[in-house]
Amino acid sequence: MSRESLLADAVEHFAKNGIGDASLRSIATSVGTSHRMLIYHFGSREGLLAEVVRTVEQQQRDLLAEVLATDLPVAEQNELFWRRVTEATLIYGPLFFELSAHAMQDLPHTESLKADLINVWLPPLIDLCIRAGIPADEAPAYARLGLAASRGLLFDLLLTGDRAGVDEASALLNRLFTLPVR
Amino acid sequence: MSRESLLADAVEHFAKNGIGDASLRSIATSVGTSHRMLIYHFGSREGLLAEVVRTVEQQQRDLLAEVLATDLPVAEQNELFWRRVTEATLIYGPLFFELSAHAMQDLPHTESLKADLINVWLPPLIDLCIRAGIPADEAPAYARLGLAASRGLLFDLLLTGDRAGVDEASALLNRLFTLPVR
């Protein structure tokens, strides 16, 4: 089995089972290899964790890149942006927030993650806000609030599992954030 | 050392060091006792974790109770509410999000936490929104979005440590959410 497929399976394992109790052996069993192989490919448990985090970061960048590459009208790009934020948060489920909590604690395997979780998304969003007609001096706070609200809703969704309620709230979010203010 | 003080110290230890690598022995050393004592008082490691979670839940309820008990005008009660939400999220720092992530995964020690993190706060907030003049049919989604935005901002704050930026956005949040709409 290739290193790449092992890594992908490991990420999936983490998404399903969380990081807390993930021993090399349990991961290995879950992805169909031996713990010896994981060490062989990733050097150590920390090395594996770091690679998993790197994968998550890359996925975030990839999801955003598609938005930036398009040449859509502002309104549609706006909508696409929020859909990508949602995907980027939900794609790994609770793992997103578990990793974020680790990043807040500066755990060794989350080195660049802390900055990435915000900085990858915020500058493009600010730009988007400005193009949508929000005054340039208000755009940063506005964007930050929007990103925060969005993630808070996804936090809510993952906790309650109540998609309908979030959809409702999400509609309100759209009314507040995807249209130019005033 | 009493069970209560041990528990308080354990919560503090978790807040500082996270849950992931918290062995009975490391906790014991950190709070100045032996791992034998922790088992004696809490039955098992899981028992200790469950008590820690229960403590966090109780703290959430306590912080909210003060708001509900007051007889302030709506605007001031509103402001107090948001201050308490902030405190309740930040009081244990990253632990709030780490525990939340565990709750999303239904880990055994987080039984009632999942519902509590939302349900303790949402009904009073809906009530508050209605009294602030928001139409009753819009209040649930409105409240949910407000709570989500608030937590998303605190998520942002804990990740970046950039208080100023969050304060700015928070001001915008106030403009949007603490005043009656329309």
Next chain:
DNA sequence: AGGTCCATGTACCATTTGGTACATGCGCTT
């Protein structure tokens, strides 16, 4: 055919883990 490199399996190691058995003390009641 021989050699070389990567992938993999087996076996092992010291350490740490959660948990238990048992002894001991200390304060309380009688």
Next chain:
DNA sequence: AAGCGCATGTACCAAATGGTACATGGACCT
């Protein structure tokens, strides 16, 4: 003083952990 129950210390256990040593296979090159 005797007895009793709670709190605590010491010592231990089997299991699991991350990591290593070493052998082995098998593909590919010369």
